[in-house]
Amino acid sequence: xxRPRAGGHRGGKVRRRIAERLxxxxxxxxxxxxxxxxxxxxxxxxGVARQYCGAVGKRAxxxxxVSVHAATDTASCPLQWQLYLxxxxxxxxxxxxxxxxxxxxxxxxxxxLGLGLLDTLAQWQLQAPVIVAGADYGVSTPFRLALQDxxxxxxxxxxxxxxxxxxxxxxxxxxxxGLGPPTLPRYRPPPQAKSRIRR
Numbered sequence: 001x002x003r004p005r006a007g008g009h010r011g012g013k014v015r016r017r018i019a020e021r022l023x024x025x026x027x028x029x030x031x032x033x034x035x036x037x038x039x040x041x042x043x044x045x046x047g048v049a050r051q052y053c054g055a056v057g058k059r060a061x062x063x064x065x066v067s068v069h070a071a072t073d074t075a076s077c078p079l080q081w082q083l084y085l086x087x088x089x090x091x092x093x094x095x096x097x098x099x100x101x102x103x104x105x106x107x108x109x110x111x112x113l114g115l116g117l118l119d120t121l122a123q124w125q126l127q128a129p130v131i132v133a134g135a136d137y138g139v140s141t142p143f144r145l146a147l148q149d150x151x152x153x154x155x156x157x158x159x160x161x162x163x164x165x166x167x168x169x170x171x172x173x174x175x176x177x178g179l180g181p182p183t184l185p186r187y188r189p190p191p192q193a194k195s196r197i198r199r
Contacts, residue, residue, distance in 0.1 A: 028070035
């Protein structure tokens with residue numbers, strides 16, 4: 001398969017057929033949203049920038065694509081992907097033009113790209129089993145809410161600084177004593193640090 005290009009929608013019929021065939025063969029238990037990186041030496045390739053590169057485990061000069069993989073315990077294959085375009089590219093229209101980036105392509109956060117990929121797969125009549133993603137996606141509240149709005153089940157990693165209350169916890173408003181401003185509602189048990197969140 002070729003490397004993803006900015007825009008990500010050309011050759012849609014071919015990609016759809018590939019996604020359908022792979023889904024039938026793999027029978028995925030989850031869909032994994034993840035970053036795929038391509039180390040580069042030059043500066044002319046679309047989207048290349050100094051950023052975290054998973055292929056080498058550190059910041060490096062590379063391209064990054066957001067992908068949705070169909071996965072089981074024994075197999076994984078990409079269903080859809082799109083190249084991430086950093087702001088340093090979209091802030092330089094001439095550079096984008098020289099590299100052949102379509103004029104209508106704008107910077108989008110990776111979680112927005114991931115949602116767009118899921119929407120495309122849904123348009124192709126492919127049903128997501130469970131969405132799995134790392135902390136870069138799990139810490140995004142808009143991303144989590146968007147998954148809920150789409151009725152998708154998910155398991156997302158979180159940063160160690162994130163805390164959460166149990167699903168059945170409700171805030172309690174103590175009785176007002178008549179002095180000062182009214183007491184704000186609060187949870188009785190303290191929140192707990194979470195490394196992942198599921199719905």
